[in-house]
Amino acid sequence: MSTDTKRIAIKDGLFAGPLDDLAEVHLCGSKCDTCGEMGLGTFEACPNCGSEDLSLKALGDRGTLYTYTVVRHRPPGNYRGPAEFKPFGLGLVEVDGVIRVMAPLLPDIDSLRIGMPLQLKPYVLRTDDNGAEVVAFAYAATGE
Amino acid sequence: MSDVYIIGSGYHPFGRFDKSYQQIGSEAAAAALADAGVEWRDVQAAYMARMYLPATSGARILRCLGATDISVIDIEAACASGGAALLQGMMAIRAGEADLVLVAGTEKMPRGFMDPSMIYSPWQIELGMSMNPAYWSMRAMRHMHEYGTTHEQIAMVAHKNHLNSVHNPMAMYQKEFSMEQILNSPLVCDPIRLLEICAPNDGAAAVVLASERKVHELGASAIRIAAAAHTISRYSSDFRCPAETMSATMDNLGPTEVTAARAFEAAGFDASEIDCFEVQDTDAFCEIEIYEELGLCPVGEGGRLVEEGHTSIGGATPVNMSGGLISKGEPVGASHLGQVVELVAQLRGTCGPRQVEGAKTALGHVLGAGGNCAITILQK
Numbered sequence: 091m092s093t094d095t096k097r098i099a100i101k102d103g104l105f106a107g108p109l110d111d112l113a114e115v116h117l118c119g120s121k122c123d124t125c126g127e128m129g130l131g132t133f134e135a136c137p138n139c140g141s142e143d144l145s146l147k148a149l150g151d152r153g154t155l156y157t158y159t160v161v162r163h164r165p166p167g168n169y170r171g172p173a174e175f176k177p178f179g180l181g182l183v184e185v186d187g188v189i190r191v192m193a194p195l196l197p198d199i200d201s202l203r204i205g206m207p208l209q210l211k212p213y214v215l216r217t218d219d220n221g222a223e224v225v226a227f228a229y230a231a232t233g234e
Numbered sequence: 235m236s237d238v239y240i241i242g243s244g245y246h247p248f249g250r251f252d253k254s255y256q257q258i259g260s261e262a263a264a265a266a267l268a269d270a271g272v273e274w275r276d277v278q279a280a281y282m283a284r285m286y287l288p289a290t291s292g293a294r295i296l297r298c299l300g301a302t303d304i305s306v307i308d309i310e311a312a313c314a315s316g317g318a319a320l321l322q323g324m325m326a327i328r329a330g331e332a333d334l335v336l337v338a339g340t341e342k343m344p345r346g347f348m349d350p351s352m353i354y355s356p357w358q359i360e361l362g363m364s365m366n367p368a369y370w371s372m373r374a375m376r377h378m379h380e381y382g383t384t385h386e387q388i389a390m391v392a393h394k395n396h397l398n399s400v401h402n403p404m405a406m407y408q409k410e411f412s413m414e415q416i417l418n419s420p421l422v423c424d425p426i427r428l429l430e431i432c433a434p435n436d437g438a439a440a441v442v443l444a445s446e447r448k449v450h451e452l453g454a455s456a457i458r459i460a461a462a463a464h465t466i467s468r469y470s471s472d473f474r475c476p477a478e479t480m481s482a483t484m485d486n487l488g489p490t491e492v493t494a495a496r497a498f499e500a501a502g503f504d505a506s507e508i509d510c511f512e513v514q515d516t517d518a519f520c521e522i523e524i525y526e527e528l529g530l531c532p533v534g535e536g537g538r539l540v541e542e543g544h545t546s547i548g549g550a551t552p553v554n555m556s557g558g559l560i561s562k563g564e565p566v567g568a569s570h571l572g573q574v575v576e577l578v579a580q581l582r583g584t585c586g587p588r589q590v591e592g593a594k595t596a597l598g599h600v601l602g603a604g605g606n607c608a609i610t611i612l613q614k
Contacts (some may be wrong), residue, residue, distance in 0.1 A: 101357040119412050127469075130479045138469040138484070156482075157379070160424040161362060166347040180423075182473065182480060190480040192551035194361055204379045211614040213359065226361055 096222040103132035106148035115212040116148040151210040153183035196227040236326045239456035242270020243575045248437030248562040249406040259295035259340030261603035262438035270442035274299040278332035283315035284567035317608020321462040333448040338440035341565030354476045371423035374519035387537030389416040393432040397559020401587040406563040430518035435563035439571035459502035460611040467605020482607025488609035490527035499610040505529045507537035509593040512573035514601040515558040574599035
């Protein structure tokens with residue numbers, strides 16, 4: 091699917107692949123060729139060892155919940171969630187056994203459990219001042 | 235290396251006041267100078283810890299005491315700002331550049347959650363990842379999962395600290411809350427509740443540091459700084475704001491463990507020989523984790539430590555006799571020096587109902603954004 095509307099990532103380098111088809115969008119990591127550590131997005135140097143030898147790598151879409159919380163109050167500042175605030179889950183999702191990614195969680199807050207399987211859900215968060223759709227991400231229960 | 239001593243301490247209460255930060259900070263500085271029995275014009279250098287105040291706050295605050303043309307430097311290291319400032323003051327004396335130094339911390343902060351743009355990237359704020367308690371809560375949730383730490387044990391920390399604060403004029407609340415009140419207070423970020431977190435507020439604290447030579451010259455009563463250490467966390471060792479990810483493969487020592495190891499080495503003794511502690515209780519769970527990281531108990535047993543009363547006044551390892559940040563509030567730049575003011579009073583034996591009997595050694599610990607950690611160890 092292609093669209094006439096331009097899409098941009100909420101943070102440069104966050105996603106692998108074109109943003110036209112959200113079903114094909116993955117999180118993008120930088121793997122250090124020296125120490126093997128994986129960071130989310132792009133870096134000048136490895137956040138662990140400082141090496142500049144980094145390779146971009148798409149992360150797997152599936153993960154497990156390492157830990158979480160439920161945010162019960164509207165976060166301060168420029169929060170772009172629903173106009174009428176609804177408590178939501180926020181957690182660390184372990185992906186590919188190498189990295190834990192901080193992400194909003196879409197499952198019902200009462201169903202959240204450490205160890206539950208989750209699946210990446212890229213989505214259009216908003217349209218920016220130039221008419222471009224801004225793509226963000228969250229994790230949903232598998233099969234959602 | 236030559237020893238450095240605290241010869242005076244003072245504070246402005248923590249709370250919310252209809253006063254400028256200049257008034258709040260200069261009152262604390264004046265109180266410390268009076269306590270030390272020295273004049274501002276005799277001070278040779280000054281360091282001002284602050285985070286949410288404008289540039290040159292230190293100069294603007296201390297100018298209220300007289301513009302004496304000394305070096306005045308603002309220090310910012312998030313929640314560890316006061317420890318970083320104390321370390322700078324100590325180094326100035328050790329380097330022989332000064333014999334008498336003022337180290338102060340001042341803050342004036344709005345109510346509610348802290349301004350997220352100070353710490354987080356715009357995209358994190360848009361997605362709602364910008365509440366500091368969310369990060370503390372995720373650590374608590376994992377600890378409960380791994381070690382069976384309970385909601386009640388977390389609430390016991392808040393109960394203990396609020397109870398301790400009743401007799402502390404520096405504290406914002408000075409009010410006891412029952413376990414029931416704490417456990418029924420609204421959830422902020424699960425599992426952490428409103429009466430289990432600290433509030434940003436206004437306050438100031440200050441100490442006067444002196445070289446050994448100056449202590450003798452003044453004939454001052456002095457508390458020795460046995461160690462002062464400040465670090466920021468190693469890679470992936472501390473999931474604290476504004477972290478975006480953690481490694482799933484590396485298990486580095488956390489900032490408290492690293493900073494404590496440095497401080498214990500400098501002091502020549504560890505937590506087993508320390509009589510009382512003031513630690514970062516931005517949330518009640520955090521204190522439990524710090525027990526373990528300072529070595530007050532094995533990993534996973536922090537909940538039991540508070541439950542069995544070991545960290546109450548009268549226990550073997552009293553923690554947050556002042557009431558901690560949970561009851562005092564956290565004026566970020568002033569919080570560590572507020573701990574030091576309490577610990578100096580404990581070592582002088584002037585704490586009244588919250589006194590740890592016979593305290594001869596004391597440790598203050600702060601930890602915050604970016605994995606900034608500072609530890610100061612004092613000895614009578």
